[in-house]
Amino acid sequence: MAEVILKGISKSFGAQMALDEVTMTIPDGAFVVLLGPTGAGKTTTLRMVSGLDKPDSGSVTIGGRDVTTLTPAQRDVAMVFQQYSLYPHLTVRQNLEFPLKSPILKTPQAEIDRKVGAVAEVLQISHKLDNKATALSGGEMQRVSIGRALVREPSVYLMDEPLSSLDAKLRSDLRIELKSIQADSGATMLYVTHDQTEAMTMATHVGVLDSGKLVQFGSPREIYENPVSVYAASRLGQPRINVLPSDVFGGAPRGAAQIGLRPEQILQGEGEDSFVQRVEHLGDQTRLHLKFKSHDLITVTDAHTTLKEGDIIQIRPNNPFFFDASGARIS
Known part of the structure; x- marks a missing residue:
């Protein structure tokens, strides 16, 4: 896995400043959660790391390599979106295999079978491998979506509110599974959510964003017990x-x-x-x-x-x- 460094990242869309001089270090093997309301800059930060958007200024480094000008495929990252984004005409197995069959990875079939089997077992979808994606429940679809990222074993996992559309029990179950997977694998993960419970229970570090600015970065306990502002204090804690x-x-x-x-x-x-x-x-x-x-x-x-x-x-x-x-x- 790899350390991710954002240095002085700024990005605007027309007159709207989405990110304003954001500097942040995501340690190797950390589970970093970005918190903030809609428009705070969470997803834009994720897109800066993934390469889906390019910063107006600043740099992005992954594993000591400057990737600011590289394409998403060249960055060795995997992204999980809020919506499942599965191929509906393919089976679960084929959806999981898809990224491993890219011309860049050129993964041997035996290795593909091993990785797909291992990930399916972890996510408890082994019995669904031959089902079409359209025959799955919402929770199963999201497991497949997460699994498609996990089989890649990239340098960095990027997750944009992957649990927000699930019911409460499934969200709780997958929260535990994701944290366990991350801890066992030592993966570097950058995770966007509105849910402070996810931040408190999953994160090793939390980045609090406000109108494109990073206002505080630290462990969940540090931000909860020692907030730098009333805004940061309001991001964590239930009741507020x-x-x-x-x-x-x-x-x-x-x-x-x-x-x-x-x-x-x-x-x-x-x-x-x-x-x-x-x-x-x-x-x-x-x-x-x-x-x-x-x-x-x-x-x-x-x-x-x-x-x-x-x-x-x-x-x-x-x-x-x-x-x-x-x-x-x-x-």
Whole structure:
């Protein structure tokens, strides 16, 4: 596998700046997830690495080789798209074999059979190899799509929201499988998603993008526990971080405009009164929707709490985040 380095990558489409001086190092063997809303630049970054688009400025290096001007075929990368992009007239086996039969790879048939068999077993589609792609369920189609990338054993895997169109259970199952495959193979993977659960559970590193700029890059825990801005803080965490005026509890540092409180940063007990608006029992935990000085808050409490709508509880902040008027973190 290979380290990927993006250095000063900028890309615009007409008047729209898609990427603005993005510099990022994807370590060899890392599982990097790009997070951000629609239009943040996630897919454009992926396309820069794949070679499907060329940057206006900056460079892309894969495994120590400058690939900025190379075609996708010359970069030794494999891409999985949100939609399955299978050949409907071919069987599952033929779809999986297809990239290995390219004139560039020239893979012997015995090796093709070995790789297809191994990948099909990992993805639990061995019994579907002779089915036409059109006879598969959505989840099976996406497994084949992922498998078609895995058989390549490229330098870098690029995945553009490959699980977003699947149902919740299958998404959870494939999330575990993908992480296991990546960890076992030591593959370098760049993965785009809107789903923060995927980022928290799969990534070794997370890149947070905002309007074409890389605002923070680090481990999921680092970004969760030490966000550089209110924007970065809002990308990870479920329930989302609570953001309130900085003076709502008192004791804010100079220059603070907002206070950020993750659910675990709200302590119950001694403090100030808040009103329980709604109680959500989720099995392993209970979410409390609170009204505090005209502000809405969400926190979590014991799964077996006896609190109910209309109760009054006291809360206080514990090691909260503070942000200035621009949203930047105040240490």
